[in-house]
Amino acid sequence: MAMTIALIGYGEVGRILAEDLRARGESVVAFDLKLAGDAGAAMREHASKQGIALAASHADAVRGADLVVSAVTASQAVPVAQACAAGLEQGAFFLDFNSASPGAKIGAAKIVNAVGARYVEGAVMTSVPPYRIKVPLLLGGPDAAALEPVLNALGFAARVASEKLGVASATKMCRSVMIKGLEAMVIESFTTARAYGVEDAVLASLKETFPGIDWEKQASYFFQRVIEHGRRRSEEVREVAETVREAGLTPWSAAGTAERQAWVADLADAGLFGTKGTKAFARSADWRTEADRILDHVKKTP
Incomplete structure (x- = not known):
């Protein structure tokens, strides 16, 4: 059955979804x-x-x-639901692709369901670009089971996590405490190690402790992703921190991760890593190049 699909948010994720959906002939x-x-x-x-x-x-x-697929920055999940509400069709599915806290998802669901559309939370469980439309996707909410076959027929790799809203996003958010936190820790640890000239010793120790990880390759990947997408990541981790708060804990780790991600994003906006929008931006083959840029900046900053 031919469908009309609306994408709200036309950044990296939105454009990838658009390309893959159009390749299938969808409107x-x-x-x-x-x-x-x-x-x-x-x-x-x-x-x-x-x-x-x-x-x-x-x-x-x-x-x-x-x-409707809402794929915007984390802080915009509820505002986008509000902005879309007036135009939503009765019975239309509203897939919230955003990395927002369970509380935010529940709030967005109330807005969408109040106008007769069907809200389904989506939790994207890893980076989109390598998988494209087939990125592992958890669905949640009372209408998740009805949307699952629709999405998979469109090429998605979706599965229902729970009929209860918040479960899928909680899974995503708790994972992000680790993944986004590891990104921030690698940038902080490796850049500091570079400043002291002990990076080779640190890498050797990490390899001994975690032999399954290529730390050189992983570090370059982490630096690149945070430099390119630190602003979006910092917003997501603030939602992660809110998820931790909703559980009754103080989000010390998540809050620090959000600050480090935002700090790198500020440096990127200032042009420290090259000109945004160019192919060369944040494409260094070696994390050391980016760490040295950061250290040079820190030395020049009063």
């Missing part, structure tokens, strides 16, 4: 707050090449859509 319309002006030039060019219709607003994008 796709998209909206992103950055579409207007110079900042959205790359988005508009991509949409034109892929045959994606661009809407003028959230409500316009979702009007007439059978499936």
